Amino acid sequence: MKKAASLLLSASLLFPFATLSHAAEGLTYQEAINKALDVSNQVKNAQLDIERKLEDVQKSADNIYFMPTQASASAEADGAFTAYVANGVKYDTSKQTLTTQQDTIAYNVRTAYNKILQEQEKKKFADLSEHNARTQSYVAFLKQQAGMAGKLEADRSEKLYTAEQKNNAVNETNLNNAYEAFNQLLKLDPKERPVLEERPEYKPLGEVDVETHIARVNAQNPTLFQADKGIDLARLGVRLYDPKRSDTTYKGTKIDIEKAETSYSLAKEGTEQAIRDIYANIRALEEQYKALEANLAVAQDAAHLAQIQFDVGVGTKADLEAAELKVAELKQKQFDIIVNHDNLVQAFNKPWVLASGGGAK
Template sequence: MVRRFLTILTISLTLTLGFAGIQAWAAKEPASPEFTLEQAVEKAKANSQTLKSMKYDINRSYEVRQYVGDKVTFTPLEASDSEADATFKSLMSADLNWRMAKRSYDAQEDTLVMQTYKIYYGLLQAIEDVKVAESQLKNAEWKHRVAAANYRVGLLNKMGMLEADAALAEAKANLEAANKALEDAYQKFNQLVGLWPEDRPVLVDKPSFNEVKIDNLDYEVAKAKADCPSIWLARQKIDLAKINLDLYSFNNASEPYVAKKIDVDKTEIAVEDADEQMDKLVRTLYYTIKQSEEQYANAMDSVKTAEESLRVIKVKYDVGMATLAEVRAAEAALVKAENSVFDLACQHEIQAYAFQKPWAYAAS
C-alpha cells in the first residue's frame, strides 16, 4: 500500500514538474506580432500609465470646479474682503486647473505619438543597420581571405596583412555594436507597447518619402503658436493674474498691490518667451526638413550610381575582367547607399510629424 502511494506520488510530481517546465518554456517563447505605425500608437496610448493618471486629473479637477462653482452666488465687480470674492477667485483657479488638465492630456498624447514615431522608425533603422553591418562583414571576410592568400605567396607584405586583419576586426565589432543597438531598439519598442522583453515584433509600415509643402512659413508659425498647449497655458495664467489684480483688496496684509502687478508682468513675459521659442522651433524644423529633402535626393542619386557600378562590375566579372572581390565590394557599397536613403526617409517621417506638432517634438 505504501509502495503504491509512493509510486503515485512520484508520477504526480513528475507530471506536475514537467508541465511547469513546459509552461516556463512556453512563456519564454518569443512572439512576433505585426504592428503598423497606427497600431503601435494605439497600443502605446493604451499602455501609458501617464495618460491613465492624467485622465484621473481631468476628472478630479472637474469635480473640484463643480464643487467650488456651486458656492459662487454672483460675480464680484470690484475688490472686497467678502467671502464671495474669495470664492470667485477659487472658481477661476479651479476652472483654469480643469482646462489645464484637459490641454495637458492632449499635449501628453501628442508627445507619446512623437515618441512612438521615433521608437518605431528607430527600430526599423536598427534592423537595416544590422543588415548593412552583415554585408560589410561579408565583404571584409572576403577581402581578408584574398589578402591572406596573397600574403602566403609573397604578393602582400606584412603591413598589408595587418591592415586586412584590422579591417576584419572592425567589421566584426561594427556588427556586434549593431546587434546590441537592435536589441536596445526592440526593448524600447516592447516597453512602449506592453510586450514581453523577448518578443520580436514585426513592423509592417515602411517610411514613405513625401515632400513637405507649405504656402507660407509665417502662417505655419502662427498656427503652431495658436495650437501650442504651453503657450495657451501661459495666456490663461495672464488672465488669472489680471483677475487677481482687479479683485485685489487693499486690506491685504500679506501682499501689496504692486506684487500682483508684477505677477501680471511676469506672466506676460512668459508668453513672449514661449512665443519666441516656438517661432524658432518651427522655422528650424522647416529648414531641417528642406535640408533632409535635398540630402534624400542626393542619396537617391548615390543609389543609382551604386546600382550602375554593380551592374558594370558583374558584366566585367562574367567576361573575366573583374574579380569576385570587386563584385562583393560593389554589392556592399549598394547596400550602404540604400541604407542611407532608408535612414533619411525615416528621419523625414519623424520631422514631418514634428512640424505638425512642434510642442510634442520639444517635449519628447
C-alpha cells in the same frame, strides 16, 4: 466525453494558431501608439486629473452667489468667484496636459519604431560589410600564397575583417537596445521582438509658408494655452484686488500680470524658434537626399557593370561584392535620411512634443 475532449483539442490547436497569425501581421504605427496610450500611467493619471478638476469646478460653482466685476463688500463672495475661475482654469489646463502627454507618447512611439527600422538597416549593412571584409581577407591570403601580395597586405585585410566583426557586434547591441526602448513604451517584455509592419515614406515637405504654419501651430499649442490662462488668472487678481483683504500690494498684482505675460512670450518665442530650426533641418535633409540619389544612381551603374564583368569572366567576385557593398551603404544612408526626415516632420507639426521632456511612460 470523447466529443468534449475533441472540442478542447480543436480549440487548443485553433486559438494558438490564431494568436500567432495575428502577431505575424505585425504592428502599424497607429497600433503601436494606441497600445502605448492604453498602458500609459501618465495618460491614466491625466484623465483622472481632469475628472478631479471637474469635481472642483462643480463644487466651487455651488458657492457662487453673484459674479463680481471688481472687489465687492463680501470677501466670501469674491473668494468663491475667484476659486470658481481658478478651478475652471485648472480644469481647462488639465485637458491640455492630457493632449500634450498623448501627443508626446505618440511622437516617442513613432520615433522609437523608426529607430528599430533604422538599426535593422544598419545591421543589414554591417552583415554585408563583414561578409565583404571576409572575402577581401581571403583574397589577400590567396595573393600572398601565390606571391602576388606581401604579408603586410594580408595582415591589413585580416585586421579590417576583425574590425568589421566588432562593428557588427555593436550594431547587434544597438538593435537590441532599440527594441527594448520601444518595448518599454508599450510595456512589452524586453525580449520581445515585435514585427513592424510599416516604414516611413519619403515625402518632401513641399511649399510651406513658415509664418502661416507658426500661427497655426500657436493656435493649437497646449503649452501656450496654459500660459495664456496664467495671464487670465493674474488679471483676475488685479480686478478683484482689495487692499484690506490681500496679503500683497496692488503693484504686486500688476507685476504678476507682467510675469505671466513674459512667461507666455518666452514660451511663444521658444516654440517659434524651434519651428524655424526644425524647418531648416528638414530642408537640409531634403538637399542631402537629392545628392545621395545622384550618388546612388552612379553606384548602381557601377554594380551593374561589375555584375556583367563577373558574368563574362573578366571581373572577380570580390570586385562585385565591393560594388554591391557601396550600393548597400548609400541605401542605408538614404534610409537614415528618410527616418530623420519623418521624425522632424512630426515635430514640425507638433513642436510641444520636444518641449514636454519626452520619455513617456
